[in-house]
Structures are given as C-alpha cells and as structure tokens.
Amino acid sequence: MAKFDHIVILTGAGVSAESGVATFRDAGGLWEQHRIEDVATPEGFQRNPALVYDFYNQRRAKLGTVEPNGAHTALARLQAEHNGRVTLITQNVDNLHERGGFSGVMHMHGELTKARCMACASVHQWMDAFDGATPCPTCTHTALRPHIVWFGEMPFHMDMIADALGDADLFISIGTSGNVYPAAGFVQEVRARGAAHTVEINLEPSAGASLFAECRHGPAATLVPDFVDEILGD
Numbered sequence: 001m002a003k004f005d006h007i008v009i010l011t012g013a014g015v016s017a018e019s020g021v022a023t024f025r026d027a028g029g030l031w032e033q034h035r036i037e038d039v040a041t042p043e044g045f046q047r048n049p050a051l052v053y054d055f056y057n058q059r060r061a062k063l064g065t066v067e068p069n070g071a072h073t074a075l076a077r078l079q080a081e082h083n084g085r086v087t088l089i090t091q092n093v094d095n096l097h098e099r100g101g102f103s104g105v106m107h108m109h110g111e112l113t114k115a116r117c118m119a120c121a122s123v124h125q126w127m128d129a130f131d132g133a134t135p136c137p138t139c140t141h142t143a144l145r146p147h148i149v150w151f152g153e154m155p156f157h158m159d160m161i162a163d164a165l166g167d168a169d170l171f172i173s174i175g176t177s178g179n180v181y182p183a184a185g186f187v188q189e190v191r192a193r194g195a196a197h198t199v200e201i202n203l204e205p206s207a208g209a210s211l212f213a214e215c216r217h218g219p220a221a222t223l224v225p226d227f228v229d230e231i232l233g234d
C-alpha cells in the first residue's frame with residue numbers, strides 16, 4: 001500500500017447499517033417508510049412540524065439502542081495510528097463515529113443529537129425528545145428545530161470540506177449510494193485536484209462506482225477493518 005499523508009474519508013448510511021441503523025434507499029429503508037418532502041424539507045416542517053419532530057425524536061431515541069460497529073472503530077484506529085492527517089466527513093446524523101472513538105467528525109448533514117433555535121441560532125446538545133413547545137435554553141423562545149440539513153438547505157462545513165478534498169492523497173467513500181449531491185460529487189473534486197487514490201467501499205456498486213480507481217464491495221464492518229490494516233501496514 002503506497003504511503004498516504006492526508007486520508008479523506010466520506011461515509012454514508014451504509015457504515016452504520018450493521019449497527020442496526022436504517023439506511024435510506026435500501027429495501028425497507030427510511031424513504032420507503034416516509035416521504036422525503038414530509039420529513040426532510042423546510043416546507044414539510046412548516047406544513048406539519050409535529051410529524052417532523054416525531055420523525056427525528058424516534059431516530060434520536062433509537063441511538064440509545066445501537067452500538068458502533070467494526071467499521072466505526074477501525075476508522076478511529078486509523079486516526080489514532082496513521083502518522084499523517086485523517087479527515088472524516090459524514091453524511092450521517094448518528095453519533096456512532098464519535099462513540100466508535102473518532103474525534104472531529106464533520107457532519108455535513110447535521111446531527112440527531114443537536115437542537116438549533118430558529119430565534120437565536122444557538123445550537124444545543126440534545127439527547128431527549130423536543131418539539132415546538134420546548135423552550136430554547138438560551139433565549140427561552142419555543143423555536144427549536146432539529147439541527148439537520150434538509151433537502152434544499154446548504155450542507156455544513158463545505159469550505160473545510162473543499163480544502164480537504166483538494167489536499168487528499170487518499171479518498172475513501174464508504175457506505176453511500178452516491179445519489180445525493182454535493183457528497184456524490186466529492187470523488188470528482190478529488191480527481192480534478194490531483195493524483196489522489198480513490199477507493200469505494202460499499203455493499204454493492206454505488207451510482208458513482210465507475211469514478212473510483214478501486215472498488216471493494218461487501219459489508220463495511222468487514223472490509224473497513226481489513227483496509228485500515230492494509231493502510232497501517234499491519
């Protein structure tokens with residue numbers, strides 16, 4: 001395995017699937033049970049806030065019943081043992097990368113465990129349920145919303161992400177179907193900026209599989225630890 005300095009990783013729902021967290025587009029996934037326009041858009045929240053609060057309260061409560069899997073802990077081991085930089089960008093809103101030991105995760109689609117006040121813009125760590133009657137701890141207005149990026153909203157950390165993609169020596173995409181931009185275009189940004197090696201690790205070929213120099217298809221909890229061993233030269 002060549003020597004890589006800056007390793008940039010993008011993860012999607014597939015990295016948490018073996019922990020028992022539902023993905024979006026697999027059979028039985030979240031978008032089979034709910035319409036995106038009802039629970040993951042500003043318009044849906046405006047139309048029926050109770051439905052949206054409940055959707056995220058249920059997913060937040062589920063976090064207490066699942067554990068990180070071998071893919072999460074392997075990425076934390078890579079961060080701890082790689083003598084170079086490791087940047088982790090996730091589309092996921094669960095906290096399993098952190099609970100698996102990775103620090104400094106960039107949640108480009110937000111986090112289930114945070115609430116944001118629409119009155120004062122303060123963001124609060126929040127593990128329990130909340131709704132339109134819950135007062136903001138900072139300004140006391142009842143204007144809290146999930147700190148989640150909905151369709152049509154700007155993902156978080158895009159400047160830092162662009163810098164990382166332009167500086168990557170190895171780009172690894174794990175557990176994402178490659179259906180949603182801007183994340184689905186990251187591999188093209190990496191390829192346009194330099195000679196980074198690009199690897200897809202996914203249960204099956206994603207929509208962007210042909211854009212990667214290397215593809216490894218199978219369960220992340222098996223393939224990611226193996227790949228981390230190769231990178232670390234174990």
Ligand code: APR
Nearest residue numbers: 012013014017023024025091175176177180202203219220
């Ligand atoms: N190991 C590896 N990959 C897996 C596993 C597994 N055990 N199980 C499923 N996958 C793969 C699926 O093959 C699929 O390609 O994970 C991918 C999950 O795809 P999606 O459900 O579309 O999830 P994701 O790509 O993260 O969605 C991106 O879409 O709805 C929005 O905001 C939401 O962040 C989400 C974004």
